Amino acid sequence: MQPTIERFREVRGRSVALAAPLAVDDLLAQSMDDVSPTKWHLAHTTWYFERFVLARTDGFAPVDPRHDFLFNSYYDAVGPRHPRPRRSLITRPTLDDVWAYRRAIDAAMERLLEAGVDDELAFVIEVGLAHEEQHQELILTDIKHVLGTSLFQAAYRPAPAESAAASAPGPASAGWRAFAEGIHEIGHDGRGFAFDNEGPRHRVFLEAFEIAARTITCGELCEFIADGGYETPSLWVAEGWARVQAEGWGAPLYWE
Numbered sequence: 001m002q003p004t005i006e007r008f009r010e011v012r013g014r015s016v017a018l019a020a021p022l023a024v025d026d027l028l029a030q031s032m033d034d035v036s037p038t039k040w041h042l043a044h045t046t047w048y049f050e051r052f053v054l055a056r057t058d059g060f061a062p063v064d065p066r067h068d069f070l071f072n073s074y075y076d077a078v079g080p081r082h083p084r085p086r087r088s089l090i091t092r093p094t095l096d097d098v099w100a101y102r103r104a105i106d107a108a109m110e111r112l113l114e115a116g117v118d119d120e121l122a123f124v125i126e127v128g129l130a131h132e133e134q135h136q137e138l139i140l141t142d143i144k145h146v147l148g149t150s151l152f153q154a155a156y157r158p159a160p161a162e163s164a165a166a167s168a169p170g171p172a173s174a175g176w177r178a179f180a181e182g183i184h185e186i187g188h189d190g191r192g193f194a195f196d197n198e199g200p201r202h203r204v205f206l207e208a209f210e211i212a213a214r215t216i217t218c219g220e221l222c223e224f225i226a227d228g229g230y231e232t233p234s235l236w237v238a239e240g241w242a243r244v245q246a247e248g249w250g251a252p253l254y255w256e
Helices: 005-019 022-028 038-052 084-089 096-113 119-148 218-226 237-246
Strands: 176-179 183-184 202-206 209-212
Touching: 005 038, 005 096, 005 119, 022 038, 022 096, 022 119, 038 096, 038 119
Parallel strands: none
Antiparallel strands: 176 209, 183 202
16 A cells, blocks of 8 residues: 555644644653653654655665664664653754754655655555554653643643533433454454554454443543542452552542
């Protein structure tokens, strides 16, 4: 499957859009060892396309060879890398440099896609786009922790005038999907892209079960808390209840 310029622009543009509501200080912060600054995510996902796609094309010169050390995450074959817990100390290149880096690599990638690529390189590009989508999830989880540690109780973006929960369907209209017991096939079926841990497709026996037709709302979770959900051991598996007791949980992380 040949990746299109439209698909490339959509994925790359989504990372930029996720960073848009944040102040410069937010983009640079690292609130714990397992959190990476948004600036680093923006650079690392760009470095992937430079290092694993453009570097394999004729006549391409790296923007800065030091990027291999600064923006490598876990690719041992590339060489040593900057320690993850110290990513907020990468003050050079600057944030403006990282934005310029993204623009330069995006332009080079679009020229490459316009010219066409072979199947092997097309697969590497598709992996890179899925990889960037993973980092978009990380941007949100990481910045949630960054903002959650702020005494100012900063929000990622202003709440809408009308809460989505207010207009969401209630529990009575949620609906359930029933699945009969028996042999079911799970795993990637070979169509489209998938990571290797999503296969191989195989058969498993499942007992009959039901699952809600939609995710719950924040309002419903509030009702669960108010109804004593965090005080009722029968609603938890043993390990979960032990953690609730040990940590003194009364609500999900970031809730008050």
